[in-house]
Amino acid sequence: MLSVLVIDESRSRAAEICAGLALAGYQVAAILADSANLTAEVEKLQPDVILIDTESPSRDTLENLAVVHKDMPRPVVIFTQEDGQNAIRDAVRAGVSAYIVDGLDPKRIKPIVDVARARFEDTQAMRRELEEVSRKLSDRKLVDKAKGILMKARGLDEEAAYHAMRKLAMERGQNMARVARDVIDMARVLL
Template identity: 30%
Template sequence: MNEKIVIVDDEPITKMDLQELLEEAGYNVVGQASDGFEAIDVCQEQRPDLVIMDIKMPVLDGLKASKKIMYDKIAGGILLLTAFYDEAFVKKAREIGALGYLVKPLDEKSFIPTVEMCLSRAEKIQSLEKQVQEVSQKLEDRKIIDIAKGLLMKERNLDEQEAYKLLRKMSMDGRKSISEVARTIAIVYE
């Protein structure tokens, strides 16, 4: 397994135990932190697939750090740990998009399967986000091409098909994508 994991906990023994469990299961622990600010720094540097983070920590707690990490998209996902169950924490964890929530002490038999599930969900979410981004880009390209066609139709007195053919010709002649040509036309003619 080559998934990168960061462990965040203010208790050194907990970090050591988690690292040992993860490495025995074949995971790559690429960093550790003792508070939320350190966690953000490590995630910016390492871009892990999963952050396993304690909620209660000094300086900046795990929920606030998770919110920042998810907002900046500097980790694939977050698995939150806590010493006690609290409905308010679970609700906040859901709101920030945490992939999992475990109560300490950890059951070794359920910890690794939970990590595996979180990593799988993170991968699916990233795939969906990439698809959304690609569709959004295609939609933006389509819009700019329609704008460029309209401008060419107006400026050169062409019908829609002729304007599109001209865009395609300019694209091939200039060895640029049709959307790049359309963006230039939109700037030049507006």
């Protein structure tokens, strides 16, 4: 069962939200009046989703969400009356998956949470893919630099330098980037 951390300064609105979550088949992990201890609460409760109902998301709330998004990312839904472009942009930058303006209808909670979760999963997949591409590019730059060092130091052509590094990687059971780092480190010591 999906667990949801609810943040709402109004106890009566929080009760409505909890009723809507129960009807949607979700479990309420906890109800917080504000986001002051958000990181600690998320770490302790491990909710699947964070749902915030507020007139306007405060700077503190967005900063706390950004910290959670960096360290313990999860879908975040904000229901608010604030429809300004800057508020929306700031919320998205803080990791908000769904920013719903003009109130909360408990009957709409399930589809909104489902959309937020799907968007969050897509965003996380893109982030992982970007990190992988960045790592590969960084590794490629290391290998190219190490090849250049071998070409200069041993008078090898590019293909021979690559094969020498490949052979060393296979002998050591390491990847090419690790061998390239070793070559670069040794060149700093010896040259």
